Amino acid sequence: MSVVLVDSGGANIGSVLYALQRLGVEATLTSDATTIRAADRVILPGVGAAAPAMARLRASGLVEVLRGLTQPVLGVCLGMQLLCTHSEEGGVDCLGVIDAPVLKLDATAGVRVPHMGWNKVTAVAAHPLCAGAAGAGWAYFVHSYAVPLCKATLATCEHGARFSAAIGRGNFMGVQYHPERSAAMGAAILGNFLGQIAA
């Protein structure tokens, strides 16, 4: 199976590559449209801010390429947010393959932003991505923006308010947490994405 990681300019691609290696998969980091279209699985990682990441995708000519993909696509952290319609972070339009906005987390008493650390995730929809051990457990989050609960929500988490920990619509899926750094739960969700979801 061929797996590509889309090079969206995020810096810590290494940890995602290593997580896939631990599952026995050699992924290719690329911004080449042909390679991305031909892959069995596409992962859109991302650390950083939405506006520069979208600018980078646009500059690489990848916006339409990604929108047009039909194989399973997994956005991770910022990558999940890029699948949505619009982000409050920099007021930027994103890929729009999942109909949901990305909003700033509210910092209130005792609720610190960025939301950084391990938090409990619970699946709220029966979906192959969240099957088995990926359905509930502790996952590692690092983010200041989040997708509110919406039709595409597959799993939720709470930090002040509840937000989408995982989303999915058709072949497009995303997780707000970092599966590559979420111990057993992370390995389970990556395994589901690679294995159980038919191309």
Added chain:
Amino acid sequence: MLSRRIIACLDVKDGKVVKGVRFRDHIVMGDIVELALRYRDEGADELVFYDITASPQNRTVERAWVERVAREIDIPFCVAGGIRSVADARAVLHAGADKISINSPALERLQLIDELADAFGVQCVVVGIDSLRDADGEWRVRQYTGDPERMHALARHTLDWIEEAQRRGAGEIVLNCMGSDGVRAGYDIVQLRAARAVCSVPLIASGGAGVREHFRDVFLEADVDGALAASVFHSGALAIAGLKQWLDRQGVVVRT
């Protein structure tokens, strides 16, 4: 609900994990990857690697061992040591670090915090602060603490620095209370509580852990987001899995 983090710290010198008492007299505690795997298996929530001689020796953290550790572990890890530029930070993140922590270089050039936050987002940028209470009762910042020959006191007040670091884009603060470091008599609750009052991003307590009660106290009394410890874990005096189960029973939300 967000859990409180137990963070194992590996102070690295010449490729080995070392332990110091009050930042001096380092002795070798073990191999980097071996200890990283042990803490991963015991349920540590995060690992921190400090290449403690990088800043005083005016070099950047060793990338090769960042990569070795990143390949093996599936929990977050933060890397510190002589990161002076966006390019330095990018190299460390590319090697597989999740966050970068800066201390002395941020004091050399405050703008570094802004530059790193702009390049990678605030969530990537941890500012470590070494702090000691002076004879006049004020907490002030120390620089180059990895090398006793070069360590020196600054006029900068610790609480002012915490505020400025956040303004510039620190997404997390690690406060090393040097007066309690390595002596296992408990975290400096008074100082950490004062820091908490001015710190709206995650705050990590460092220095002084000796027994499990110290962790409970710092979470419940100083409301820190994480507690970092080194020697108490390296020596086996406290096992992380047992510590977390106990904290859970004490009403501290931890990942179990």
